[in-house]
Amino acid sequence: MKEKINEFLELWGSDLWESTLQTFQMVGISLAFSILIGLPLGILLVLTRPGKALGNKYIYQILNVIINIVRSVPFIILLFFILPFTKLIVGTSIGVKGVIVPLVVYTAPYIARLMETALLEVDRGVIEAYEAMGIKTRHIIWHVLVRESRSSIVLGLTIATIGLIGATAMAGLVGGGGLGDLAYRYGHLRYEVDVMYITVILLIILVQGLQSAGNRLAARLKKD
Template identity: 60%
Template sequence: MSDFITNWGTVIWEALGQTLAMTSITFVISIIVGIPIGVLLVVTRFDGLHPNRTVYSISNWVINILRSLPFIILLFLILPVTKIVAGTTIGIRGVVLPLVVYAAPYIGRLVESSLLEIDPGTIEAFRSMGISNSKIIWRVMVREARGSIIRDLTIAAIGLIGATAMAGLVGAGGLGDIAYQYGFQRYQPDVMYATIIILIVLVQILQSVGNVISARLKKD
């Protein structure tokens, strides 16, 4: 064990930092993009606060297409766009855009599902009191669904960790890259098992924290 830590400790630690950086940066951007997408889908439904069949149909169609693409395919599909936007297709900068395109629609769909769980009678009650739709959206709907949304965001974050493992194929680094480059290509299973264990621990911690926050918000 001591020899393994001596030989691989620095490499794995650096890869862990890269994975956390990719996940956190992408997660924040995806939340900023994804939550409004989810709200848009709910609001523009035929029974929403601002029914708009055209906007809903186009948004729903685009999200379904993006969600149907496996991340590894999406990663290579938008390489030209990534090059234009990020200026590079390698490293953490080169993988943030594909990860956001992958995660934001997923978060949007999860948020939509959470918002649709709200009792329509509650929304109608606030509308009958003359409260503006914007306040109903952000102060009633999102607030009522916040516990469920946190749970959904936890699921999305875990999915992102899995996606970053494939990001190593474009030189983004991370634990997935270490597992592939050393554990698989160089036949060093101990390195691969170590990265797998770290990823499992990360997911368990994230899931536990998400569950606690979600439970507390539901009680408030």
């Protein structure tokens, strides 16, 4: 058994390591940009709802429709649909660099919707108390809305990150790199079953680790 493991690692160890790093790279960069876009969008969705501080039904409806349209498109279709846009932005449509744009386009609206849900859970009475004291809206956003919903935001981001990992695996179909690409090229096309099993196990470990870490952080923030 030990000999088989050593033989496998000698044959595939470097490829597995490189693919794992590529997956982390895709997830990390895409998640960072998605949060930068999704969090403000989620806040805007909440503030522009009818009856809220910046209530504007036109802006809200436009944002709502755009987010729903993007979220309704499966990632693999979106990946091919925006290939010209991806090439225009980053100069290529393949490799790790080539899947960052579609990953962000796919994930940012999802994060925006999760942020909207988390922020709407904040007790309206708390917000009204701060408004009655004359606190400006921008201060209420960061010191009340975001602070009070930190636990839900962390859980939402955990879910989004896990979904993003699944999307990076699908990106392997177009040579996007990462564990999905390794599983597709060698595990599926070349019938290297061991490679397929190991990549699946690595993805399961990654997802379980992220979910556990997210749950612990959310529980800690909820107590503070």
